[in-house]
Amino acid sequence: MAIIGGILVVFIAIIGIFVSAVTSGLGSKDEPVSVRNNSVLLLDLSNGLQEYDVPAPFNFGNNKRSVTLFDVLLAIRRAKEDTKIKGIYYRAGGEGIGYAKLSEVRDALIDFKTSGKFIYAYMEGGTKAHYFLASVADSIFMPQEALVTINAFGASAPFLKGAFDKLGVEWHVEQFEEYKSAAETMSRSNWTGPAKEELRAIVEQRERTFVDAIAASRKLDPAAVRAALDRGIFTTDTALANKFIDGVAMESGVRDRIRLRIDPKDSSESGTLRLLSINKYVSSVDAKAAEAATDRNHTVAIVYASGAIRPGKNDNAFDNEGIYAKNLIKELRAARDNDDISAIILRIDSPGGSAMASDEIWDAIVDIRKTKPVYASMSDVAASGGYYMAMACDTIIAHPSTITGSIGVISAIPNLSGTMSKIGVTTDTITLGRSAHFLNVTMPMSETDKKVFHEFGSGVYRRFVQKVADSRKKSFEETRLLARGRVWTGEAARANGLVDINGGLLETIKVVKKRLGIAEDVKVRIRMYPEKTNSIDALLRMLGLNDNDDTEENHTNTSTVQNFLAAVTDKGTPVEQVWKTLPGPMKEQVKHAATLTDLGLHEHTLVMLPSLLTND
Known part of the structure; x- marks a missing residue:
C-alpha cells in the first residue's frame, strides 16, 4: 500500500506541474x-x-x-x-x-x-x-x-586513443575509403594525411572568404587583413x-x-x-498583416532535419535534438498529405549518423517525390548521412560554405578484452560453430571476423556510391573518385556535380517559386515542420498512452519523470554545470565524439562526418 501511495503521490505531482505549465503558458502569452x-x-x-x-x-x-x-x-x-x-x-x-x-x-x-x-x-x-x-x-x-x-584560421580535434589504451579498449575500424576519417579520433593519436588534406581545403576556403569579406567591407588590402590575423x-x-x-x-x-x-x-x-x-x-x-497578404494558393513546407541521424523514434517532448528516422519521415509525409502544400524543402543540418536510418529516410523521400517535389537545402553541414538524405531529393541547393560530401562508410567496434584483462575478468565459452562469438566485444577479434566485418561495411559503401551515381547521373567509378569519404565545401561540391545550385535558404525558396511558376515578387506562405505538439498529446505520449503507430518501433529510453523534472527545474548535475563553462568549440568536438561513440556501440556501420569545424 505504501508503494502504491508513493506512486500515486508522484503521479499527482506530475499532473499538478503539467497543469501549472499549461495554465502559465496560457496566461503569459505575449501580445503582438x-x-x-x-x-x-x-x-x-x-x-x-x-x-x-x-x-x-x-x-x-x-x-x-x-x-x-x-x-x-x-x-x-x-x-x-x-x-x-x-x-x-x-x-x-x-x-x-x-x-x-x-x-x-x-x-x-x-x-x-x-x-x-x-x-x-x-x-x-x-x-x-x-x-x-x-x-x-x-x-x-x-x-x-x-x-x-x-x-x-585553423582546425583541431581531440584524439582519444591514448585514453582508450589506458582503459584497455581497442577499436577495430574499417573506413571506406581513405578520407573517411571519423573514427580516427577513437583509433589514432592524430589525423592521417588524407584527413588533413580535406580539412585544410575547408579551412583555406574559409580564410579566403573571411579575408575577402573584411577587405571589401572595411576597404583594406587583403594582405593587410591576413597579416593582422x-x-x-x-x-x-x-x-x-x-x-x-x-x-x-x-x-x-x-x-x-x-x-x-x-x-x-x-x-x-x-x-x-x-x-x-x-x-x-x-x-x-x-508582420502578421504582411503574412496575410501572401499568396494563399501556394504554400511551401520547410521540414527541418538537424543533428545526428538515429534509427527509431523519439517521444521525449523535452528533447528535440537529433534526427530520428521515424519522426522525420512522419513530418515529411504530413507535408506530402497536406493539400495546401505545393512543394517541400528538406532543410538539412546534419553530420550524418546511422547508415540504416539514413537509408530508411532516403527510401521515404523517393516515395514522397512521386507526389510532390522535394528540394534539399543544405545548411552548415549536410555530410555523409546528411548527403544520403539530400541525394534522394529532386534538386540539391548548398551554400558555398556548407560542409558536404563525406560519401563513405565507417564500420567500428570496440574490443574490451584488454579492459577485462586489466581488472582480472576472464571469459569462458561454449561454441557450437565458428560464428558463435562473432562481434563479442569481450573477446579478441579473429582474422575471419575482421574479414566478415570488412565485407559488410564494403557492401554498404558500394550501395551508397551506386545511389549517388544514379542520383547524379554519373558512372560508378566516376562517383567513387568523388566519394572515398572526402568532405567538400558546397562550392567545390557544385563544381564536382554533387549539388545543383549554390545558395542559402532564401535562394532555395526562390528556386522553388520559379519551378512552380510563381512570380519573384509574389510572397508564398511558409509552413514549418515539425509543428507544435498539443500539450495533452505530449503528456500522454510521455506516459506511453498515445502511440499512434501500429508497428512496434524503437523509442528513446530516457526516464520520463527525469526528463519532466529536469525541464521544470532547469538544473543540471554538477557535471552539467561544469559542461556549461567549457568553450563552445570544445563542447562541439566532445559532443561529436560522444555521438560517434554512442552510435558505434549500437550500430557498427555509420555514415558520419569525420570532424566538426568551428568558427572561433
Whole structure:
C-alpha cells in the first residue's frame, strides 16, 4: 500500500506541474506589438542562431524563443522595405554559429544596406565570427577596455586513443575509403594525411572568404587583413589602429549616436531609442498583416532535419535534438498529405549518423517525390548521412560554405578484452560453430571476423556510391573518385556535380517559386515542420498512452519523470554545470565524439562526418 501511495503521490505531482505549465503558458502569452515610427531592428545573436526552434508543448511560464535563421533573414528582408525601421543595431555576442548561417545573415545585411539605411555594430568582445557580421556595419564601436579575438584560421580535434589504451579498449575500424576519417579520433593519436588534406581545403576556403569579406567591407588590402590575423588578440586601440573598428564608446554612447542619426534635433539626454528584437518584429501586428497578404494558393513546407541521424523514434517532448528516422519521415509525409502544400524543402543540418536510418529516410523521400517535389537545402553541414538524405531529393541547393560530401562508410567496434584483462575478468565459452562469438566485444577479434566485418561495411559503401551515381547521373567509378569519404565545401561540391545550385535558404525558396511558376515578387506562405505538439498529446505520449503507430518501433529510453523534472527545474548535475563553462568549440568536438561513440556501440556501420569545424 505504501508503494502504491508513493506512486500515486508522484503521479499527482506530475499532473499538478503539467497543469501549472499549461495554465502559465496560457496566461503569459505575449501580445503582438505594433511597430512604431523611427524604430531600429536589434540583431542580438548572443543565445546562438538556431536552424529551427521546435515549439515546446510546455513552457512553464517561459515564452522566450530562440532566434532562428529564417526569422533573422525574414526580419532583415522586411526591415529593408519597412519605412518604420530606420536601421539595424548589431550587438555582438554568443557562440556556436555555423559558417554557412553566418554567411547567409551577412549577405542579408549587405542587401539591407542597398536601401540606404544604416547598420551600427557594438562589440564588447567576441571572436572573428562576430566580427565577420560586424564588418558589414557603417560604424563599429568597442569600449576602451574590450578585447576581441580575430585569430588566424585553423582546425583541431581531440584524439582519444591514448585514453582508450589506458582503459584497455581497442577499436577495430574499417573506413571506406581513405578520407573517411571519423573514427580516427577513437583509433589514432592524430589525423592521417588524407584527413588533413580535406580539412585544410575547408579551412583555406574559409580564410579566403573571411579575408575577402573584411577587405571589401572595411576597404583594406587583403594582405593587410591576413597579416593582422597573426596578431590574434586585439585591444580596442589595436583594432582601431588596424582600421577594424571606427570608434571607442560604451554601449550607451552608441545608442545615443543612433538616436541622433535618426533625429539630429533630439539633443535631450532623456531621448529614447526604439529597439525592436527579431522575435518581436517577426511576430508583430505589422508582420502578421504582411503574412496575410501572401499568396494563399501556394504554400511551401520547410521540414527541418538537424543533428545526428538515429534509427527509431523519439517521444521525449523535452528533447528535440537529433534526427530520428521515424519522426522525420512522419513530418515529411504530413507535408506530402497536406493539400495546401505545393512543394517541400528538406532543410538539412546534419553530420550524418546511422547508415540504416539514413537509408530508411532516403527510401521515404523517393516515395514522397512521386507526389510532390522535394528540394534539399543544405545548411552548415549536410555530410555523409546528411548527403544520403539530400541525394534522394529532386534538386540539391548548398551554400558555398556548407560542409558536404563525406560519401563513405565507417564500420567500428570496440574490443574490451584488454579492459577485462586489466581488472582480472576472464571469459569462458561454449561454441557450437565458428560464428558463435562473432562481434563479442569481450573477446579478441579473429582474422575471419575482421574479414566478415570488412565485407559488410564494403557492401554498404558500394550501395551508397551506386545511389549517388544514379542520383547524379554519373558512372560508378566516376562517383567513387568523388566519394572515398572526402568532405567538400558546397562550392567545390557544385563544381564536382554533387549539388545543383549554390545558395542559402532564401535562394532555395526562390528556386522553388520559379519551378512552380510563381512570380519573384509574389510572397508564398511558409509552413514549418515539425509543428507544435498539443500539450495533452505530449503528456500522454510521455506516459506511453498515445502511440499512434501500429508497428512496434524503437523509442528513446530516457526516464520520463527525469526528463519532466529536469525541464521544470532547469538544473543540471554538477557535471552539467561544469559542461556549461567549457568553450563552445570544445563542447562541439566532445559532443561529436560522444555521438560517434554512442552510435558505434549500437550500430557498427555509420555514415558520419569525420570532424566538426568551428568558427572561433
